[in-house]
Amino acid sequence: MKDIEKESKRLLSSAIDLGSQILECGGDVNHVEKIINNVCAAYGAQQTDVFVITSSIVVTMKRNDDSFTQTRRINHYNTDFRKLDELVELSIQLCNSKPELPELEAQIKEACQKSVYHPVLELVGYLLASGSFAVFFGGNFMDGLCSAICGAVIFFFNKKLNKIWNSQLIFYLICSILSGFVALFLKKIGLCQNVDKVMIGSIMLLIPGIALTNALRDLFAGDTISGTLRLLEALIQAAAIACGFALAVFLGGKIL
Amino acid sequence: MMSYVIQVFTALLGSLGFAIIFKMKRRHLPAACIGGGATWVVYLLCVHFGLDVFFANLIATLFASAYSEVVRNLCKTPRTVFVIPAVVPLIPGSSLYYAMSAVVAEDESLAADYAVQTGLVAGAIAFGILLFTVFFHVVHKIIRLTKAE
Numbered sequence: 563m564k565d566i567e568k569e570s571k572r573l574l575s576s577a578i579d580l581g582s583q584i585l586e587c588g589g590d591v592n593h594v595e596k597i598i599n600n601v602c603a604a605y606g607a608q609q610t611d612v613f614v615i616t617s618s619i620v621v622t623m624k625r626n627d628d629s630f631t632q633t634r635r636i637n638h639y640n641t642d643f644r645k646l647d648e649l650v651e652l653s654i655q656l657c658n659s660k661p662e663l664p665e666l667e668a669q670i671k672e673a674c675q676k677s678v679y680h681p682v683l684e685l686v687g688y689l690l691a692s693g694s695f696a697v698f699f700g701g702n703f704m705d706g707l708c709s710a711i712c713g714a715v716i717f718f719f720n721k722k723l724n725k726i727w728n729s730q731l732i733f734y735l736i737c738s739i740l741s742g743f744v745a746l747f748l749k750k751i752g753l754c755q756n757v758d759k760v761m762i763g764s765i766m767l768l769i770p771g772i773a774l775t776n777a778l779r780d781l782f783a784g785d786t787i788s789g790t791l792r793l794l795e796a797l798i799q800a801a802a803i804a805c806g807f808a809l810a811v812f813l814g815g816k817i818l
Numbered sequence: 819m820m821s822y823v824i825q826v827f828t829a830l831l832g833s834l835g836f837a838i839i840f841k842m843k844r845r846h847l848p849a850a851c852i853g854g855g856a857t858w859v860v861y862l863l864c865v866h867f868g869l870d871v872f873f874a875n876l877i878a879t880l881f882a883s884a885y886s887e888v889v890r891n892l893c894k895t896p897r898t899v900f901v902i903p904a905v906v907p908l909i910p911g912s913s914l915y916y917a918m919s920a921v922v923a924e925d926e927s928l929a930a931d932y933a934v935q936t937g938l939v940a941g942a943i944a945f946g947i948l949l950f951t952v953f954f955h956v957v958h959k960i961i962r963l964t965k966a967e
Contacts, residue, residue, distance in 0.1 A: 644841045647843065647899070686835075687835045687838025688835065689835070690831050690832065690834055690835030690838070691836050698825055698829055698907065700821075758919065761915055762915045765911045766909065769911055772840070775901065775902060775947060779951070804917070805918075807918055811918075811919060
């Protein structure tokens with residue numbers, strides 16, 4: 563009897579692991595609910611009630627006439643489409659093959675750990691994105707180069723310090739102040755002419771595009787709470803970025 | 819003309835950068851990259867034919883959604899991940915910046931202009947994605963129903 567109970571708890575925990583990872587990688591709420599439901603049902607749950615919002619997952623599963631409830635808090639998002647694809651595929655596979663529990667846990671872990679991108683390549687992504695958007699919005703080649711430097715600053719900031727703050731908002735605020743200062747400094751030493759284009763390049767890196775599209779998707783799928791939360795998050799984030807750069811321009815004008 | 823070529827080229831590179839940042843699979847990178855460039859070409863064409871900012875962004879977003887749906891079927895990915903790198907060149911980063919810098923310069927009417935433009939473009943992108951989703955759901959349902967009969 564105890565064994566069955568333990569097994570159910572472990573199963574539920576694994577299902578939530580899978581769901582929370584998908585949510586963190588940029589999956590939409592509706593999809594996560596469906597996946598947790600499917601996995602639990604595949605392993606013989608009579609009823610599963612899943613409630614997912616952007617910051618937490620609550621699941622109650624009824625299995626062998628016993629109910630179990632577990633909660634998971636989601637603090638950080640890290641968009642990773644490769645992992646998202648892999649985990650969604652894995653979830654479909656799991657529902658068909660139904661491996662034993664240790665095997666299930668191992669498979670989820672394995673899918674989370676594989677990484678196709680070396681950090682250097684990721685840095686190249688940041689450089690490319692900020693550099694080319696500075697030129698895209700009308701900067702010259704040197705502006706693009708300076709913007710790429712700002713992009714590198716944001717990259718290192720993102721990699722090293724993202725998890726220090728519980729609030730992503732503070733992270734975005736500090737990030738934009740910092741890259742604003744770097745842009746002004748580069749202008750000061752004469753490396754670039756159009757400081758506005760340089761800053762726009764780094765704004766493009768920080769802007770909450772994914773949050774906005776996911777918000778719409780959630781709203782459309784009927785998840786009003788998550789949709790509104792994400793929409794509000796995206797708007798506040800955009801405001802924080804604008805404030806950060808404004809602060810940099812304002813202070814930079816005085817100091818530099 | 820030259821500036822258009824530069825814009826399309828940098829839109830391609832920028833989309834590639836974003837595709838890498840969002841860690842798309844490597845074999846999907848070329849498609850994501852082309853999506854960004856093609857979306858900007860559509861936008862430029864719309865502007866060329868005299869559409870205003872809202873409708874140009876709307877149509878470009880519709881194109882990006884349709885493109886990503888097609889590519890998704892070709893690549894057989896479970897979800898649409900191509901739409902975000904494709905839409906990236908439309909994101910109103912520059913008007914957000916100019917709104918902010920106008921606020922710092924205490925030019926309120928200019929700030930309001932740019933803020934409205936930022937909202938308008940973001941709204942157009944959102945509306946485009948919604949419109950395509952609705953359209954796609956309806957078509958999907960109709961195809962499924964006719965197949966069932």
